[in-house]
């Protein structure tokens with residue numbers, strides 16, 4: 001619980017997923033979807049709560065879109081069930097569901113104006129024209145596209161189309177808004193800005209957003225919780241900090257952020273809760289923070305260390321003990337706020353370590369081909385069993 | 387200017403000239419001949435009309451021939467109720483057939499476009515398959531199906547639904563049926579092209595925003611495939627209007643359709659000038675919808691992305 005506070009809980013006043021008494025808005029139970037021999041969604045179970053921003057993250061083809069389409073009702077649930085507010089959605093057609101979707105292609109109606117596109121769903125609810133007009137104006141202000149009401153979709157820029165699609169999907173005030181790669185078509189600069197806006201809009205509308213993305217930095221920037229999918233399975237669900245600091249497997253660790261992975265074997269534990277490991281890449285030995293669950297001596301594991309949790313010291317320190325390793329700088333990437341050093345270890349293994357360029361500390365002796373000693377913080381080294 | 391610099395202009399001129407010549411040879415020249423015929427008078431001679439222009443008989447003869455041209459055939463066409471009735475009844479039958487074809491064509495085209503990608507060519511082949519058999523024979527076959535002792539009446543009688551055979555043959559019903567049967571592929575193919583091109587996520591978006599399937603069709607699929615529907619409607623309406631074989635084989639002797647009237651004026655009465663006047667009239671009736679369609683197409687392209 002202590003680490004929970006440290007990493008995420010205080011960023012957010014509310015964490016219904018951590019509260020066993022909280023009632024989920026959506027319950028996905030062992031949901032499965034098969035296409036012939038391919039199982040696109042494979043036994044996914046997940047609870048989503050009211051008002052949260054949930055990101056489905058995973059590599060291409062892992063089944064994110066399919067899961068989203070199952071929630072919208074476009075794909076049947078071959079096994080398992082999906083409940084919204086406790087009601088099984090099984091027999092409901094898309095037009096009967098309380099979800100709305102923002103399509104990756106935006107799917108704006110090309111023959112209708114922006115205002116008619118946004119008001120389309122409201123018209124189906126049989127609202128009066130004046131009410132629709134007022135609501136459309138409100139939505140256009142929310143997504144900041146005032147003045148475009150009479151344009152047709154082909155007269156809009158990519159960013160404007162994206163906003164129209166978002167406004168259209170929000171119009172019916174859905175309990176759950178499903179967004180399939182909402183930023184994919186935007187360029188990097190607008191993307192960061194739009195991520196912030198999307199988050200604000202989510203706060204203001206209070207709806208649950210389920211956002212599909214394959215961009216981990218996007219998921220980290222927006223999500224309250226992230227669900228990592230791989231090969232149709234949901235392999236880890238947690239806050240961005242959970243996913244980053246405590247990945248459950250090598251695959252998740254590799255997918256989220258940059259990471260160094262060392263194969264190692266468990267040797268024992270110290271009194272202060274560290275695991276002692278034998279690691280071929282680090283001759284001096286390695287100690288790392290204990291993971292959840294049991295470890296047996298002799299068990300093969302992986303140790304994962306983020307580049308920013310390593311310290312690169314100039315020179316070959318003679319008293320290199322545990323968690324220290326010698327190497328030679330093979331490449332230096334200056335990234336503005338960071339400098340990333342690629343260090344070739346004695347055994348030839350590459351390792352990447354980064355340092356913040358805070359300007360106060362002029363780093364000397366860290367040129368190309370310089371001999372260095374890399375120190376790994378034991379508390380930040382993660383032991384991965386899967 | 388070198389030759390190299392001139393040659394692209396030349397080749398472009400050629401590219402423009404070929405279709406122009408083609409159009410002149412296959413459309414304008416026959417049209418001029420028919421137009422001239424429609425202004426001539428019938429004669430018991432070979433060819434069966436006067437005047438016959440002879441460009442080498444001198445200017446005097448030519449002016450005499452020109453002054454012999456007359457609008458009498460058009461007067462006949464417009465004053466004799468027979469011809470006006472034939473035209474109106476053709477318009478009615480072709481119009482009904484076009485509507486029925488739209489009603490059948492849309493579900494057919496949408497079903498085809500929903501086939502898995504690898505089955506689509508097969509489905510389209512089935513639509514075109516009837517063209518492998520002669521049009522005449524296929525229409526003829528309907529006589530066997532529809533006549534009083536035919537298959538339909540046989541089945542109905544066997545089911546005990548009727549005692550007396552129903553008269554299908556020689557009715558307007560049979561004509562519309564024949565037209566619908568004959569021109570179905572011409573409706574389905576352009577409709578399929580229009581419907582299949584639509585992004586399926588548009589229909590999904592409509593459903594997501596609360597439209598049941600029929601409303602999705604009405605608000606999204608139909609308006610976005612209208613150009614295909616217009617193309618299909620023109621493709622079936624135009625030949626239906628002048629259709630000869632279907633009314634001849636399936637229609638009654640009292641059924642008036644302009645194509646059949648034209649045919650009998652030409653071949654039975656040997657009144658080539660009157661038949662030509664009818665042909666011109668038919669063309670005039672067809673021009674407005676064609677021009678309208680071209681207009682719509684042009685407008686669509688100027689606003690499309």
Ligand SMILES: Nc1ncnc2c1ncn2[C@@H]1O[C@H](COP(=O)(O)OP(=O)(O)OP(=O)(O)O)[C@@H](O)[C@H]1O
Pocket residue numbers: 035038039040058059060061062063064065066067214
């Ligand atoms: N309609 C379909 N028919 C057959 N296979 C499908 C269909 N839709 C998806 N699949 C398969 O299911 C798997 C998951 O697809 P999905 O579109 O959900 O992936 P994704 O995670 O959204 O990928 P991306 O990031 O590339 O969009 C893929 O292997 C895909 O080929």
Ligand SMILES: [Mg+2]
Pocket residue numbers: 064065066
């Ligand atoms: Mg996808």
